[in-house]
Amino acid sequence: KQEVTQIPAALSVPEGENLVLNCSFTDSAIYNLQWFRQDPGKGLTSLLLIQSSQREQTSGRLNASLDKSSGRSTLYIAASQPGDSATYLCALNTGNQFYFGTGTSLTVIP
């Protein structure tokens, strides 16, 4: 069974700082990996999708990388803003099923 770990569980940074969120998984047989953002009391918003054949994807200030051989993905957020405060989740697709990490709660301090 796929195990997904996100470290750190919580992170607090001053506005403007660049930061990296980590996602580790135990089984490299994945179809794709998706990063989500979840605001308190809200649903999940898709941020980036990386297919298993890709190494990274970029959208604006966000860059996600994937290294299947080491079982790791990172989400890089450049020039963080208070509006980036949320919980960030990674999700692995193994073909039929999805496995989520427990998330990193990010607070960006103005």
Added chain:
Amino acid sequence: EAQVTQNPRYLITVTGKKLTVTCSQNMNHEYMSWYRQDPGLGLRQIYYSMNVEVTDKGDVPEGYKVSRKEKRNFPLILESPSPNQTSLYFCASYSLGIQFFGPGTRLTVL
């Protein structure tokens, strides 16, 4: 607007009283799924459906039923709810690598 809708958004019920949470998507997606989200455990997949009349168990199917009689709808049924099913529930649909989530249903079983 492309979306996944869930109803009700909030529900308080008592042990043993059957309930149904509805889920509907307007994107003509074949794949749909139900998750529950609990503190410290993240999102865990309950059931998923690859297409009409095709459903499969996820990681935590005990105590739940689903049906997929038409492509757009995927209701979650709790025949005899128990307090350990108190949770935040999300429905999602999936296509071309991307999952789209509903707003969530917060269920409390007393």
